[in-house]
Amino acid sequence: MEGKTKTYKNRGELVFETLKQEILDLELKPGQIISENEICERFGVSRTPVRESVRRLQEQGFVNSVPYSGTQVTLLNLDNIKQMIYMRVAVETMVMRDFMKMATPLWMEEIRYMIRKQQALILEKGFEPEQFYRMDAQMHAIWYQATGKQKLWDMIQAQQLHYTRFRMLDFVTETDFTRIIREHTELFELLEKKDIQGLERSLKEHLYYSMKRMKYQIEVEYKDYFEQEEQED
Template structure:
């Protein structure tokens, strides 16, 4: 986190939080085997805190135990991701409708400022996709906070196992960040005009675009990141 130093109760928590974040950031990839020995050596700890961290990761669904192989990062479930996107479109459409009707100049300036930060970020040499991902999330959170729907946003963000990792994969494979900023700018302009119909259509396209754009990557390049969908008997 920017400007914050986390403190941990014990070494097991440190290992757990570090591995969890690396899974979310795709530094540890779906399907990757995690070695207990390597973790012990990396963090300079005994097996006890490492096993405690792995147990917590298993409980939250981030890893599974594979016989004779070790611990494996869980794969992404495409159907779950599609349903999360469907839910987010439905919820965020209503939230933005409320925001358009009540947004003060101060709230609008906060959105404008976040777009400017995104524009500045992509001009930096060697910026990381996760930096843009976090700025993107901060901008979308604005209308949830403004309308008193922060708990809804927290619920969406809590869907880390599949949806957050998919969003990170989206940004990691994105090559045109200017397109995302154009879409954000369009949302802002529609908010200014209070064009509810245009706003809802633009938001729907914005939130569903990644699934269309990544069709080839999902089916070919990153096929091994996803659970194989079971074929229904005819």
């Protein structure tokens, strides 16, 4: 990620953190087989730190061991994602209600500034969807921070295994970033007007839109990225 440098305790930690971030950013695709030999060669390490890294990834649900094949990046669970969106709508609605009551001009300017940054980003030639994803997250985090609900936001962000990867897929397949900015602008305007009902309706549509927009991708184009739901008898 841009502007961030990390120090790691050892090479094994570097391997673990790098692979984990690549899984979250979809550089390593759901269902993709990871070769221990390739990892060893890539990082210039022995099998011991690689196997330890893979073990940790498996414990956290990012990969599975597949007999006679190797290590596979886990698939996305659609039901998990739907429930996370449901939870986020419920939580964020309450947080924004609280924010509306106490929003100072300075906090409102923070939101306006993030929207302007998003507008500037999409004018950049060859900008990466990951960059927009980070800015989107930074904007939504503002009302959590302002209301003293940072831990709630951290809990939502910690749902990485399925929800974060789905959000990244959402931005990777998005072709109309101006629509997202329009929705952000609408949320800002409703906050200014203190229109609670309009805000709740707009927020729900905003957070659920990706599920509707990506129906084709989920069912057809990226079908192999998702666990197949069991059919009821």
